[in-house]
Amino acid sequence: MKPCRSMLYIPGDSPGMIQHAPVFGADSILLDLEDAVAIAEKDAARKMVACFLQDYDFKDLIVTVRVNGADTEFFDDDLSEIIPCLPAAVRIPKCNGPADVLSADKKIEEIERANSIPVGKVRIHAMIETAVGVENAYHIASACPRVEAITLGGQDLTADMGVKKTKEGWELFYARSRVVVAARAAGVAVYDTVWADINDKEGLLRECRSIVGLGFTGKAAIHPDQIETIHQAFMPDEKELKKAVRIVEAAEKAKNEGKGVISVDGKMVDAPVVARARHLLELADLYGLERSGS
Amino acid sequence: MSGLILLNTASAGTLESSDCLVTVSPAEKLKLEYKGANSEIFAERTKAIVENVLKKYGLGGAEISIQDQGALEITIKARLETAVSRACKGAAGQ
Numbered sequence: 001m002k003p004c005r006s007m008l009y010i011p012g013d014s015p016g017m018i019q020h021a022p023v024f025g026a027d028s029i030l031l032d033l034e035d036a037v038a039i040a041e042k043d044a045a046r047k048m049v050a051c052f053l054q055d056y057d058f059k060d061l062i063v064t065v066r067v068n069g070a071d072t073e074f075f076d077d078d079l080s081e082i083i084p085c086l087p088a089a090v091r092i093p094k095c096n097g098p099a100d101v102l103s104a105d106k107k108i109e110e111i112e113r114a115n116s117i118p119v120g121k122v123r124i125h126a127m128i129e130t131a132v133g134v135e136n137a138y139h140i141a142s143a144c145p146r147v148e149a150i151t152l153g154g155q156d157l158t159a160d161m162g163v164k165k166t167k168e169g170w171e172l173f174y175a176r177s178r179v180v181v182a183a184r185a186a187g188v189a190v191y192d193t194v195w196a197d198i199n200d201k202e203g204l205l206r207e208c209r210s211i212v213g214l215g216f217t218g219k220a221a222i223h224p225d226q227i228e229t230i231h232q233a234f235m236p237d238e239k240e241l242k243k244a245v246r247i248v249e250a251a252e253k254a255k256n257e258g259k260g261v262i263s264v265d266g267k268m269v270d271a272p273v274v275a276r277a278r279h280l281l282e283l284a285d286l287y288g289l290e291r292s293g294s
Numbered sequence: 295m296s297g298l299i300l301l302n303t304a305s306a307g308t309l310e311s312s313d314c315l316v317t318v319s320p321a322e323k324l325k326l327e328y329k330g331a332n333s334e335i336f337a338e339r340t341k342a343i344v345e346n347v348l349k350k351y352g353l354g355g356a357e358i359s360i361q362d363q364g365a366l367e368i369t370i371k372a373r374l375e376t377a378v379s380r381a382c383k384g385a386a387g388q
Contacts (some may be wrong), residue, residue, distance in 0.1 A: 044373070048373075265368050
């Protein structure tokens with residue numbers, strides 16, 4: 001999967017923003033049918049998103065759609081209209097356990113079969129935004145092969161926990177850690193919640209560096225101005241990048257020579273370290289950084 | 295989708311930039327009122343969008359008003375389909 005550092009929320013009922021999506025610089029966008037859309041406009045947003053998915057050239061943007069929750073009257077209609085238009089993934093809100101994911105998976109599969117779409121083509125991003133969801137994070141992430149990512153919804157989670165969402169984010173520390181470990185264990189991507197204060201870029205950068213350190217693969221954005229800051233936090237530093245180049249080169253050399261064990265700079269290197277080095281090089285490509293091991 | 299019946303007047307869209315406001319009412323034949331800064335340039339294009347949507351929904355006619363605020367073809371189509379769908383609410387085949 002292509003590295004995806006940023007995921008920009010765009011209201012599904014805002015054609016002006018949708019049509020400009022390719023110029024914002026995000027790695028992916030999330031066309032929102034849920035919280036950003038008024039109840040009376042759910043049908044209009046669904047139709048707008050479907051029409052753009054069918055006919056608009058989003059260039060190399062990864063386009064996903066957040067549908068309304070399974071506990072709403074809009075869920076089935078959202079899936080029925082959006083899945084045939086082939087978004088890369090649908091984000092399913094409030095996944096509390098594997099049953100929620102499997103239920104969505106079954107409905108999506110039925111729609112795929114009815115529309116001659118290969119089963120599994122449209123992936124699921126399972127949103128974890130309740131305390132019980134956090135506790136079931138691994139079971140959600142590994143519920144079925146369609147799950148490509150899990151995502152943390154900080155606003156709803158803190159409300160569910162009866163605590164205030166702060167800029168320091170300590171109230172989310174356990175949830176973030178648990179969700180990241182679950183995602184890594186299940187082999188799926190993991191996206192962090194949004195930073196709500198669009199004027200506080202320093203705070204956003206601090207939070208981004210923190211979640212990169214925890215192991216998140218990307219972060220949601222609620223404004224185009226946040227994208228550059230998010231990308232800044234994911235940029236590999238030069239020393240780390242040079243080492244990654246040496247690790248990947250050594251791994252390829254060892255593979256060609258039929259050796260199973262490699263060492264770099266006098267230290268043993270195993271498969272997970274090589275995988276991380278490869279990921280860093282993919283990230284470096286997004287920044288146009290030159291690969292050099294010396 | 296075919297054979298829908300327009301039962302009432304319904305609107306979709308906004309007057310924000312890059313959007314349009316579409317109003318659809320029942321009528322025997324197509325009567326289109328298209329307004330906007332560039333309505334002369336895009337008159338033929340918009341008429342074709344309207345005709346395609348009416349054909350898609352099996353509608354022989356409708357009174358349609360479009361206030362175009364610089365909307366893409368995709369946006370006009372989406373707003374029109376939403377307005378038609380709303381105007382058909384309760385019709386057979388829904």
